[in-house]
Amino acid sequence: KQxxxxxxxxLSVPExxxxxxxxxxxxxxxxxxxxxxxxxxxxxxxxxxxxxxxxEQTSGRLNASLDKSSGRSTLYIAASQPGDSATYLCAVxxxxxxxxxxxxxxxxxxxxxx
Amino acid sequence: xxxxxxxPKYLFRKEGQNVTLSxxxxxxxxxxxxxxxxxxxxxxxxxxxxxxxxxxxxxIAEGYSVSREKKESxxxxxxxxxxxxxxxxxxxxxxxxxxxxxxxxxxxxxL
Numbered sequence: 157k158q159x160x161x162x163x164x165x166x167l168s169v170p171e172x173x174x175x176x177x178x179x180x181x182x183x184x185x186x187x188x189x190x191x192x193x194x195x196x197x198x199x200x201x202x203x204x205x206x207x208x209x210x211x212e213q214t215s216g217r218l219n220a221s222l223d224k225s226s227g228r229s230t231l232y233i234a235a236s237q238p239g240d241s242a243t244y245l246c247a248v249x250x251x252x253x254x255x256x257x258x259x260x261x262x263x264x265x266x267x268x269x270x
Numbered sequence: 271x272x273x274x275x276x277x278p279k280y281l282f283r284k285e286g287q288n289v290t291l292s293x294x295x296x297x298x299x300x301x302x303x304x305x306x307x308x309x310x311x312x313x314x315x316x317x318x319x320x321x322x323x324x325x326x327x328x329x330i331a332e333g334y335s336v337s338r339e340k341k342e343s344x345x346x347x348x349x350x351x352x353x354x355x356x357x358x359x360x361x362x363x364x365x366x367x368x369x370x371x372x373x374x375x376x377x378x379x380x381l
Contacts (some may be wrong), residue, residue, distance in 0.1 A: 199374045
């Protein structure tokens with residue numbers, strides 16, 4: 157059974173710093189890995205999706221990497237801003253004979269201190 | 271604008287009562303999903319549907335039921351058999367293999 161872990165559970169950093177969020181998964185047989193952002197009381201917003209054949213994806217100040225063989229992904233946020241404060245979740249999509257399912261990590265709650 | 275609409279935003283259930291959460295999408299997606307989120311935990315899959323009139327149990331389907339009579343709609347009923355229903359419920363939809371789009375959720379509490 158696929159398990160996804162995110163460490164740390166919470167992180168506080170001063171504004172302007174670069175930071176890295178970690179995600180690990182136990183089964184490397186995945187289709188893709190996604191990073192989501194969740195604001196309090198809201199749904200999820202997809203940030204980046206990395207296909208299993210890719211090593212990284214970039215969008216603005218965000219860069220996500222994937223090392224499938226070691227079961228790890230990182231989300232790098234450059235020049236952090238108070239608006240980046242949110243919970244960040246990673247999820248892996250794994251094959252299941254046409255019924256592919258996402259397995260989510262527990263998230264990292266990020267606070268950017270002005 | 272295309273998107274997913276969940277209603278109501280807040281819902282309260284009395285002991286022994288069934289309640290139904292609504293999820294509607296106008297993205298023309300085939301697949302729809304229901305997740306449950308508890309504090310400090312990730313999302314857990316309750317039910318999903320890849321096509322109209324078909325749905326599959328997820329990891330925590332006990333105490334829940336769904337229907338998929340229309341492509342746009344995937345309502346979730348929390349039955350009285352679900353003994354711990356207090357949670358944040360999220361609905362999502364997607365094209366197969368593509369990123370899932372999420373609604374803003376329904377928070378269910380017990381009176």
